[in-house]
Amino acid sequence: xxxxxxxxSMVDGLSGNERVAxxxxxxxxxxxxxxxxxxxxxxxxxxxxxxxxxxxxxxGINFKDKLYSPLADSVVDLLIKQNMSFLTxxxxxxxxxxxxxxxNPKIFNCRFFAIALMGHFLKFFIGKExxxxxxxxxxxxxxxxxxxAVKPQLVIGIHPDPELCFAAKNLSIPIYDLQxxxxxxxxxxxxxxxxxxxxxxxxxxxLCWDEGSCKAASSWAFEHDIKVISAGNPWYERFAxxxxxxxxxxxxxxxxxxxNNGRKTIxxxxxxxLKGLYYKDIEFxxxxxxxxxxxxxxxxxxxxxxxxxxxxxxSDNISxxxxxxxxxxxxxxxxxxEEASSTPLPLLLSYVDLHITDSSSIVTEAAWFNIPSALLNxxxxxxxxxxxxxxxxxxxxxxxxxxxxxxxxxxxINENCEKKTAENLxxxxxxxxxxxxxxxxx
Numbered sequence: 001x002x003x004x005x006x007x008x009s010m011v012d013g014l015s016g017n018e019r020v021a022x023x024x025x026x027x028x029x030x031x032x033x034x035x036x037x038x039x040x041x042x043x044x045x046x047x048x049x050x051x052x053x054x055x056x057x058x059x060g061i062n063f064k065d066k067l068y069s070p071l072a073d074s075v076v077d078l079l080i081k082q083n084m085s086f087l088t089x090x091x092x093x094x095x096x097x098x099x100x101x102x103x104n105p106k107i108f109n110c111r112f113f114a115i116a117l118m119g120h121f122l123k124f125f126i127g128k129e130x131x132x133x134x135x136x137x138x139x140x141x142x143x144x145x146x147x148x149a150v151k152p153q154l155v156i157g158i159h160p161d162p163e164l165c166f167a168a169k170n171l172s173i174p175i176y177d178l179q180x181x182x183x184x185x186x187x188x189x190x191x192x193x194x195x196x197x198x199x200x201x202x203x204x205x206x207l208c209w210d211e212g213s214c215k216a217a218s219s220w221a222f223e224h225d226i227k228v229i230s231a232g233n234p235w236y237e238r239f240a241x242x243x244x245x246x247x248x249x250x251x252x253x254x255x256x257x258x259x260n261n262g263r264k265t266i267x268x269x270x271x272x273x274l275k276g277l278y279y280k281d282i283e284f285x286x287x288x289x290x291x292x293x294x295x296x297x298x299x300x301x302x303x304x305x306x307x308x309x310x311x312x313x314x315s316d317n318i319s320x321x322x323x324x325x326x327x328x329x330x331x332x333x334x335x336x337x338e339e340a341s342s343t344p345l346p347l348l349l350s351y352v353d354l355h356i357t358d359s360s361s362i363v364t365e366a367a368w369f370n371i372p373s374a375l376l377n378x379x380x381x382x383x384x385x386x387x388x389x390x391x392x393x394x395x396x397x398x399x400x401x402x403x404x405x406x407x408x409x410x411x412x413i414n415e416n417c418e419k420k421t422a423e424n425l426x427x428x429x430x431x432x433x434x435x436x437x438x439x440x441x442x
Contacts, residue, residue: 035093039110045149048087049441050079052103053157053164056094058180059101060310061344063248067101070344071178072158074234076103077248078434084441087150091161111142136163143167154440162201169204174440176229177203182361182389183213207231207436209364212392234433236368239346257351258305258339264417265303267340267352267371268292269360270321272311278358278377287324289376291404292356296335297328298406299413304329305340305352309360313341354416356409363390363399372416373399374409 054072061068072088079086088103090096092112098104115138123131144167147155155168155175168175183206205227208214214230221228238249259265268288275286288296288306296304306329312321322337329335340348345365355366359377366373373393379386380401393399402408 035095036109036113038095038097038107040097040106040108042108042145042149045087045106045146046085047149047151048085049153050075050084050086051089051147051150051152051155051157052076052086053089053091053155053160054105055091055158056096056101056314057311058158059096060313061252061342063102063251066099067096068248069102069158070235071180071233072156073102073248074238075156075178075433075437077238077246078234078437081434082438087152089146091157108142108146112139115139115142139163140167140170144171147171147173156207157203160203165203166201174204177206179206179208179213179233180361182359182364183208183216202226205229207433209233209236210368213364215392216388229436231436232433233365235344236346236365237433239344239350252344252347255339255343255347258336259303259334261303263301263303263334264353265305265351266354266356266413267348267362267366268296268304268306269355269357269362270306270308270312271358271360272309272315274358278379285324287321289358289404291406291409292376293328295406295409295413297332299410300332300334302334302413304332304335305348306335306337307345307348307362308337308341354413359386359389363393367393367396367398370398370419372419374412375399375401376404377401378404 052072052075054069056067058069058072059067060070076086076088086103088101088105090101090105090107093109094105094107096105097107115135119131119135119138122134126134139161140163143161143164147167148171152173155164155173156178157164157175158178158180160168160175160177165175202224203226206217206221206229208217208228208230209232211230214228217226217228238246239253242249242253244250270287275284285293306325308318308321312318315321325337329337345362349366349369349371352366352369352371355362355371355373357363357373357375359375359380363373363375373390375390375394377386378384380389381387382401390399394401400412402412
């Protein structure tokens, strides 16, 4: 039976809201099942110096028709440059494997899916808590098998699984979490879940992009014996001083900017699951607040670049987002989102003047280019639940939390249009990730 017919049979007789919820749930189940069968052989794995882990959702770029993770695959390219062996693991439930993704990642979805399925059934017989413990131990066993086969000296992952952290530390293998978003107590999985009983399921350390991120992470990491290292951002460093031998960056830099008309350019960065995370109980279209939407429509004197989040780009609901953008902004020649979503962010930021977002970590990256950012999430305001987010950028005055108000937005835009002072990353005080990588093997 086709996916369309399966979905149709599930929503017959349901109300409008029920149909939407059922279709969304069904799409998630179909997506999960469609990737669950993917599995490589652990016994066929080769030994490697470093293991890299990332998910398809971390792959915001297609390079020569291959999924490419700007952060994780930048580490891969550094390892290749240093003639070091590596193994890339695509975490559950990714689909990109082998030649369809950069670095020929391996996948073990079926092993993890079998555990999840068994744990689901066991909870009816042994209880929820015992089934969770069962899944936890079994996942540790899988990661242990993989690490024992590969025998790496180092593991670097984008939010590595707690079970992987436990397995690596149990085998005395250093494991580091490579920062991939904003760092704050209220926005970091380990900080939310840390207790004495699960400290062993945290990484050896966190590789932060900059000193501001280190400061935020240090507020909770050190007391749980997690190292905090200002290692730099391996993706941005490649654009700061481009190397002609860097075939990835060289090709990406050859792309022309979409707008070249002398107008100021404003970047709007989207996020995924905003409705469920922050605006569950109020009217919200799921993508852009109405006030910003109206400002974009009215402000034809600016170029507007709307950048979708990588998770949105690979989501089953991508058509919903694109349909919304086409319906609302499709008739405006000063609004663009296709190239804005595929262009490497360091390149995009090099010709952007302002940045507006709900709460995207691009605030931090924009600050490296001295690009002012407006934050529209009311929970970031002083005294609110997430007031510690972007505290470094806000204290510097490069970011500001605004009310979702058209007048406030227009005033901020007019006040900050001329404030950008840098065109690229030359001279920025980012640490060298390559130096950290080399030092970790001394």
